[in-house]
Amino acid sequence: MASVHRLRILAFGASLTEGYYSNGLSFHPYTIRLSQLLNSSNKIVEVDNAGLSGEAVLSSTMLPRLKKLLSSTTNKYDWVLILAGTNDTMRDQKKANLVFDGYKLLINECHKHGARVLSMTLPETTCPRESPFDKERQEFNRLIREELVSKTNDHDNIIVLDVDRLVPLHSLSNHEREQIWADELHLTPKGYDQLGQLIYEALNPHLL
Numbered sequence: 001m002a003s004v005h006r007l008r009i010l011a012f013g014a015s016l017t018e019g020y021y022s023n024g025l026s027f028h029p030y031t032i033r034l035s036q037l038l039n040s041s042n043k044i045v046e047v048d049n050a051g052l053s054g055e056a057v058l059s060s061t062m063l064p065r066l067k068k069l070l071s072s073t074t075n076k077y078d079w080v081l082i083l084a085g086t087n088d089t090m091r092d093q094k095k096a097n098l099v100f101d102g103y104k105l106l107i108n109e110c111h112k113h114g115a116r117v118l119s120m121t122l123p124e125t126t127c128p129r130e131s132p133f134d135k136e137r138q139e140f141n142r143l144i145r146e147e148l149v150s151k152t153n154d155h156d157n158i159i160v161l162d163v164d165r166l167v168p169l170h171s172l173s174n175h176e177r178e179q180i181w182a183d184e185l186h187l188t189p190k191g192y193d194q195l196g197q198l199i200y201e202a203l204n205p206h207l208l
Contacts (some may be wrong), residue, residue: 007038007045007207008075010115012066012106013083016123018051019192021182028189033196043207048077056087057102058094066106070113080110081199083120083163086185089136090125096139100147103140107148111157118203119148120161124169126184161202167195 011017011031019029031049038045050069055062062084070077084106088099110117121141127134141164148158169181180191187195 008077009045009047009079010077011049011081013051014055014087015053015186016083018053020053020186021188028192030192030196030199033193034199037200056092057084057099058088063105066109070109076113077115079118080115081118082106085140086122089140093136096136096143099140100143116156117158118161119144119158121164123163123167156206159202159206161199166198
C-alpha cells in the first residue's frame with residue numbers, strides 16, 4: 001500500500017488571501033480550490049488560511065502575527081504561501097524597496113520555522129499600468145522576480161508564482177473581466193478558484 005504524505009500549508013496575506021469579495025460581505029479564499037486539488041492521490045494536506053483583509057506588510061501587525069502563527073502551531077508548516085503588498089504599494093503608496101525589505105522579514109520567519117515559501121507577485125488593479133500610482137506595485141513585483149528567483153537554490157526554499165502575469169485584468173474583455181474580477185482589486189469566487197489552480201500547479205511538483 002502506498003504511503004501517505006501528510007503536509008501542512010499556511011496561506012498568509014491580506015484580503016486576496018482571505019478571499020474578499022462583494023464588498024467584504026462574502027469570502028471565497030483560493031485555499032478552497034487548492035485544498036481540493038492537493039487532497040488527492042497519496043496526499044493528505046492541511047491548508048490553513050491566515051488572510052486578514054486590510055493588513056499591510058509595513059503595518060505593525062503583519063510580522064508579529066506571522067511569528068505568532070508559526071510559533072504557536074504544534075506541528076510545523078511545510079510551506080507558507082505569501083501574497084502580500086497590495087495595500088502597501090497601491091493604497092498606501094509606500095516605496096517598493098521598503099515594502100520588499102519588510103516582505104523579506106516574513107520570508108525569513110518562514111525559513112526559521114523550517115518552512116519553504118511560495119512567493120506571489122501582486123496582481124493588477126483597475127489602475128492603469130502606465131499610471132504613476134501603479135509604479136510601486138510594478139517595482140515590488142520586479143524585486144520579487146529578480147531578487148527572489150536569483151536566490152532560489154537546490155533546496156527549493158523559495159519558489160515564485162507570477163500572479164501579475166498569470167491573472168491579468170487589463171488585457172481581458174469586459175465579459176472575461178466580469179467572470180474573474182469582483183472589483184478594482186479583488187477576485188470573484190471563480191477568480192479565486194483560478195488562483196488556487198495556479199498555486200497548485202506551481203506547488204505540486206515541489207511536494208514530496
